[in-house]
Amino acid sequence: MSGENDEAENSKRIGAKTISKIFKFVSACGVIACAVLKWLGIMPEATIGEICAAWAVVYGLGAGTIDANIIIDKYTGRG
Numbered sequence: 411m412s413g414e415n416d417e418a419e420n421s422k423r424i425g426a427k428t429i430s431k432i433f434k435f436v437s438a439c440g441v442i443a444c445a446v447l448k449w450l451g452i453m454p455e456a457t458i459g460e461i462c463a464a465w466a467v468v469y470g471l472g473a474g475t476i477d478a479n480i481i482i483d484k485y486t487g488r489g
Contacts, residue, residue: 426479427480430473430477431473433469433473433476437465437469441461444461445461
């Protein structure tokens, strides 16, 4: 019975590559959304550099660490 529970739990998990893709998509959409808000005058004090830097941090914390681990695993033969 525990095998069935483990199988159900594994099917509910989101893989690291999927999470990485989600962060990449969200980061790109965030940059575009903030740039549009700036150009519409809703965020007039923000610069494009600041917007890109903020979303780069979001990407780096989310997808960047996952991608780094995937690359390390690929080159070291782990996983």
